[in-house]
Amino acid sequence: MGVTQQTQKVIVASTEPYSGKSAVLLGLVQRLKQQNLSVAYSKPIGTVWHDEQGGSFARIEDDLRFFVESLNLTEAEVRSPVLFLDPETLAKRLSGEDDINYPQKLKEDLQDIESDIMFVEAPNSLWEGSIFNLSAGKIADTLDAKILLVIPFHDKLLVDSLLTIQQFLGDRLMGVVINKIPPDMIGTAEQQVKPFLEKRGIDVFGMLPADRILRSVNVRELVSRLNADVLCRGDRLDLMVESLTIGAMNVNSALKYFRQRQNMAVVTGGDRTDLQLAALETSTQCLILTGHVAPQEIILNRAEDLEIPILSVDYDTLTTVEIIDQAFDHVRLQEPIKVEVAQELFQKHFDYDRFMQHLS
Structure with a gap:
């Protein structure tokens, strides 16, 4: 893939907050950059931010800055949110004052990206952002992209959620990463859950065990x-x-x-x-x-x-x-030791080659 070809877009989504999207993104982007592929990153809805008073009043999305610093992304390789999920923005949308076409705004915001792969981080759940027409599914439809879903392992009944999600997303669902698997459930996840899902057409790219440092x-x-x-x-x-x-x-x-x-x-x-x-x-x-x-x-x-x-x-x-x-x-992946551990886990437990085959 080169910059003369169309940028491939992947939506990284999750079923609930703190599922591990950042850990998966860190591992993926690091591996792709090692393969000399150019990578871009966007987070359409800002959910964690702080305001800075500089030459002009600026709002900085914390996840975006974290990825820029951790992965040495350039300004041309990142896109700031098209909106921040603050009470004022939400109130305007609910009252009808805000009738902005956010999917179109996002599409225009990303049209000049010249990278091999563009990762778009979806909101905290599959439904969040629906009021702005920026849920994970809507983003995927807007950008004609596939969805890589990150889901934490609470128990074996996660298969219920995934089968329902498969019906909802259809062909947009590229595959899943099952994260935070407790040590005593690794065998069950590998021998029962993964084969069951794959027989039903849900590709499992990674099964990441829970880690005490990442939860610290x-x-x-x-x-x-x-x-x-x-x-x-x-x-x-x-x-x-x-x-x-x-x-x-x-x-x-x-x-x-x-x-x-x-x-x-x-x-x-x-x-x-x-x-x-x-x-x-x-x-x-x-x-x-x-x-x-x-x-x-x-x-x-x-x-x-x-x-x-x-x-x-x-x-x-x-x-x-x-x-x-x-x-x-509600821990966030910010400390250097967590970045290192997350990337090591990814290298061991994510099927990178299979992921790339799906991209191709």
Whole structure:
């Protein structure tokens, strides 16, 4: 393929938020660039952004900037969203003030792309964006493109969803990547789910196992979500937390439990000095204290020596745990270590040659 031929377009879609589209895109684009193919990227609907005040007021889509920086894409190889999914834009559409033909706008936005392959990242689910006529299926129809679907493995009944999606998308469905497969379900996925789907004409390009690093969240994210005060080692907020532990038992039981975990955040009361010391002597990435009780000096000094951040929160233990659990369920692929792990997983578990045959 060369720039004189028509750019091939692939819509990367998912069934729900945080399914792993970014991980699949990272692996695909890296592999294609290794094959000296030129790649472009577009995200028609901006869902995560921040505003910058420069020479002119600009809104930057975070995923777009992440891909530009991670994959060394040039300005000519990326396209900014045609709209941002903010409350004002949604209100205008609902009230009838906004009658813009967004599919046509997208088509015009991408018509001058001169790359071998163009990846278009669809919204968070197959239905999101329908109000603007920019759902995954509508984007595929507009651009005459195939859809690569990323779906997380919750249980074997994902086949129900995929068979329904196949009926809905028809020939637009290029194939699927099954992501986040729990270790104890790998055999079932490979021996039962994949053959079942392929017998029914649904090509499975990849089966990616769940990974603890990809599900991890850094301490800085926890500080932000918990609105926490950092009592010490604010220079170590990039530490990655892989699990959550509640310190509420006696110290002997806690020590045994703590030693079974890796890279954990420990939530405990500010008055539980015994549990705090036990946590600091195990694989703890941060200590989160509840109850409005300041830790003793011995705890702060030990944490300083071990370079472990201590956070203080205003929430009770139950609320704190709920917020942290939500952080694990909504992690984003931004840290360099996650990019590296995602690309390694892709190389091992994605059938690149089969994907390219479908493109051809």
